[in-house]
Amino acid sequence: xTGCDDAALRELVRANPGQATFEEYALARDTICALxxxxxxxxxxxxxxxxxSAANSGGDTRFLEDDERWIAEARHHHPEATIxxxxxxxxxxxxxxxxxxxxxxxxxxxxxxxxxxxxxxxLVDGPRGTRWHTPGRVASIAAAAxxxxxxxxxxxxxxxxxxxxxxxxxxxxxxxRVTQVGSMRKYAAPAHAAPITxxxxx
Ligand SMILES: C[S@@+](CC[C@H](N)C(=O)[O-])C[C@H]1O[C@@H](n2cnc3c(N)ncnc32)[C@H](O)[C@@H]1O
Numbered sequence: 001x002t003g004c005d006d007a008a009l010r011e012l013v014r015a016n017p018g019q020a021t022f023e024e025y026a027l028a029r030d031t032i033c034a035l036x037x038x039x040x041x042x043x044x045x046x047x048x049x050x051x052x053s054a055a056n057s058g059g060d061t062r063f064l065e066d067d068e069r070w071i072a073e074a075r076h077h078h079p080e081a082t083i084x085x086x087x088x089x090x091x092x093x094x095x096x097x098x099x100x101x102x103x104x105x106x107x108x109x110x111x112x113x114x115x116x117x118x119x120x121x122x123l124v125d126g127p128r129g130t131r132w133h134t135p136g137r138v139a140s141i142a143a144a145a146x147x148x149x150x151x152x153x154x155x156x157x158x159x160x161x162x163x164x165x166x167x168x169x170x171x172x173x174x175x176x177r178v179t180q181v182g183s184m185r186k187y188a189a190p191a192h193a194a195p196i197t198x199x200x201x202x
Pocket of ligand 1: 044
């Protein structure tokens, strides 16, 4: 069994109810396996953490997470995973303002090598984004648009939600949508880096 077989995903879906479907995970897994070994950045940890590391065997797989409880859980089950604690400085209720003002999209705690254009694949499945008074995903989606290398791919989960759907089209470009399976949407980063309107964080 390798990290690109269906068996690991089927087990994940069985053990992790209420998260992505098999088909949604498979879209991300297939994107990774087509490029592996490569550099993958993932916003959000969970019971899926080991699956992404296995799919990118021999590559660099990095996780960014804001919730200490989930960091502890992921480190307990996957001590080999590289997880960085980050902080967001806005809440989902301010999504519209966060789209306009870069200062609201700040993410602190990023390691220095998490920088623009450095990642082949970026998967956005965090922060949780389900409550109005906790961080939404405008900041992580905008950051993903910067961090992906030209010609790479960004996957955004939960695009059935308005905040994720709008922020993803705004920062990644609706014209760069490759496909959507369930609520997992895949974007291609332009082959030649071009400034994306509204994401020029200071
Ligand atoms: C949608 S969850 C990420 C789920 C994860 N990618 C998965 O497939 O299991 C977004 C955030 O919620 C928290 N989280 C992780 N797994 C969770 C779970 N099974 N149930 C509830 N929250 C979870 C973490 O803080 C994570 O960054």
